Amino acid sequence: MSKMRFVLSEFPDPKLEEAAIIRRLMAFQTCLQNKRLFSAQMSKSAENNIRSDWTLTNNDIPKALEIRIRRWAKKIHRNHMKRVGLTHLSPDDLQMLKPCRDGADIFELRNLHHADEIAAALHAEYPWLSDATTYVWQSLRQNCRNGRPGAHFAPVLLDGPPGIGKSAWARSLAQLLGAPEMIIDATVENASFSLVGSQRGWSNSMPGRLLSFMLRSSVANPLVVIDEIEKSGVPTSAKGRTFSLPDALLPLLEGMTARSWTCPYFQCGFDMSSINWVLTSNNHRDLPEPLLSRLHVIKLKTLSRDHLRQFITREAVKRKLSSESTENVATTIDQACRDGYQIDLRTVIRALELAENQQSRSTLH
Template sequence: MPKIRFILSKQPDPALEEVAIIKRLEEFYTALQDKRQISDGIPQEERAAHNELWRYPQNELPKALEIRIRRWAQKIHRHHLKEVETTRLSIEDRSTLEGCRNGAEIFDLRSKHRIDEIAAALHAEFPWLAEATTHVWRSLHQNLTGGMPGARFAPILLDGPPGVGKSAWARRLAQLLGTPDMILDATGENASFGLVGSQRGWSSAGPGRLIRLMLMRQIANPLVIIDEIEKSGSVMSDKGRSFSLPNALLPLLEDLTASRWTCPYFQTQFNMSFVNWVFTSNSQRGLPEPLLSRIRVVSVPSPTQGQINDLVLRESAKRQLSPSITAAITTALAGAFEAGQQINIRSVKRMLDLGSDQKNRPVLH
């Protein structure tokens, strides 16, 4: 997989840590002594005996030279830290960032044929989400045609009634793309902190789930699914500042600002412009206009009776349900549609689960 530069701020170099510098200077001095012996014409046997004595702990370095080397190492290390922006980070935090020092990988789609296969699979499983599938299909093609690396599409909001498969569509998309995914329930998160993290000084200071995922997996283009974004709350600080999830998302949804996004916790700039975003909502009411202007909004209808029947047949085949159980489910659903009841994917899944339980029930003797 190709790599991009992910951490933009200059990072402390482990090779310029004080201990590492001291080790290199000592090794250099040892090698220099060996060269001097050769140039002085000392026989090999005497050099070997001298080296054995030299490596004995009590005869490693003259004391005065040890002090000078330590001072040089401290000076070099201090000068290096002045050039980096993360000197306040703990050793543990620096270790967390170290894995992406040389960049982060991005999952890539190398052919238009693969993009077409993904869109076809999504459409076959979620035909009522055809508009969302078409949006992703076009975005992926434009990204590939434009020579941009990585599987990336424009942010999308799936707005529709609950239980119509919005989150399931997003998870299936991540599976088909092969990218790691992260699901965040906006109703259960503490404002923006769960996603982007919080600054030092807060009692719960720490990096957000998104940056932790990217640093742990060393991947620059995960797929983030935020459920029920319209129900996200906000937190008010002691100084009267409001921290809301929509406000925290704004810089992450614009390429210009996302490409140089500063993490509140690490105080380090990251390239977040390759992250893919899928939002779901049951209503657009309450969503701020600046957020909606950065997202493609797709209205998701409830699946039709024919689409529901196709889903039942497909899932029944996967679960190896008997024809009688499948017929019983489709008959029950037909009656519900005739009665004018609202049928959603969750209801269908519960019926299929009951069918699986019936199939796996032990035979009584």
């Protein structure tokens, strides 16, 4: 696993602290004076005999030279801090950034065949979401052929009816990639600061969930799922300011701005361009056009009867249902579809759970 630069600001170097510089300069001056005295007063053999008994100490440095050393150290430290972009942060904030000081990990594909294996596994489990699987498969292969580091695909929006497994598909994709995942329910966390954080200086200022998650995991290309994005709404403060989640996403979904995204809390730059985004919606027409322009929209259909039966068969094996119980569930679902009911995966799962409970129920005598 390779690393990439994540925090774009330079960290303070402990070796360039004023006290550390003074110690090094004083030690160097002491060593230099010792060498001059030995070479001027003794031969090489005599020097070897008494070197361990006669050396100067820092206290023997002239006061005027000591003052100059302290001035040099202060100037060197001041010039270093001018180049550092994190001097405004508290020690606790710097501690949060410390795991990514030397870069963040980036999950990579082993080769092109790895992308094929991921696509095959996804298609086997979610054949009705083949359009989404094909898009990610082709994007991963293209990214690998171009030599870009990390497993990455462009932001995608899965738009379709509820209960067809969009979020479950995204979680399976994260597991196959081996990357950590973060799921945000837009109906609950619908304000921008829940994702990106609040402005430094506010009484309740804090970093957002996204950056906190990436700093904890020290991973630059996690998979982030935002569920039902069209239901986020537009939260408004008492002063009339809006904190829309789609507005906060705009700079993060655009490649150029994501490479140097500025966190409102830390007030420094981060490279967020390697994040894999999966957004889901039930009706993409409710989303603002600027957001849609940054997403590859994949329109998904309702599940067919064949797809429902495949799902029932696979889940029945996982739940160790008998063939009779499996056939009863399949027949019930098939009849409901013929009667005109819209059946989704949630309905099927409830039916399977009921069959599982009935099968495991003890027989009464």
